[in-house]
Amino acid sequence: MKKFIKEFREFIATGNMLELAVAVILGGAVKTVIDAFTKDVVMQLVAAVGGAKNFDKLHFTIGNTPITFGTVITQMINLVIVGLVLFAMIKAYNAMKSRLNPPQSEEAAAPAGPTEIELLTEIRDALKTRG
Numbered sequence: 001m002k003k004f005i006k007e008f009r010e011f012i013a014t015g016n017m018l019e020l021a022v023a024v025i026l027g028g029a030v031k032t033v034i035d036a037f038t039k040d041v042v043m044q045l046v047a048a049v050g051g052a053k054n055f056d057k058l059h060f061t062i063g064n065t066p067i068t069f070g071t072v073i074t075q076m077i078n079l080v081i082v083g084l085v086l087f088a089m090i091k092a093y094n095a096m097k098s099r100l101n102p103p104q105s106e107e108a109a110a111p112a113g114p115t116e117i118e119l120l121t122e123i124r125d126a127l128k129t130r131g
Helices: 002-013 016-050 070-100 116-130
Strands: 060-062 065-067
Touching: 002 016, 016 070
Parallel strands: none
Antiparallel strands: 060 065
C-alpha cells in the first residue's frame, strides 16, 4: 500500500494531473463555443437555405412507432462542424507555434553525445572489469 501511495504522489507531482485538469476544463469551454457557433450561426444558415433550423422532426412511422432519423442527421451535421472547427483551431495553433519556435536544423537539435567508438570502448572496458 505504501508503494501505491508513493507512486500516486509521484504521479500528482509530475504535473500530468494538472495538465489533464486544464485540458478537460478548456475542452468544456471550447465545446460551449462550438455549440453556440453551430446552433446560432451554422444551423441558422441551414434554416435560411433549407427552411428549418434542424432536422429533428424528420421521421417516418412503422406501425404506430415514429422513427426520428432527423435527430441523427442534425447530430451528424454538428459532428462535421465540430471537426472543422477543431481542425481550424489546430491549424492556427500549429502555425502560431511554428512562428514562435522556428524549426532548428537536425544538427543543432541533436544533443552532443559520445561517438560510437567511445561507447564501444566503454562497453569493452566494463566487460573487462567484470571478467
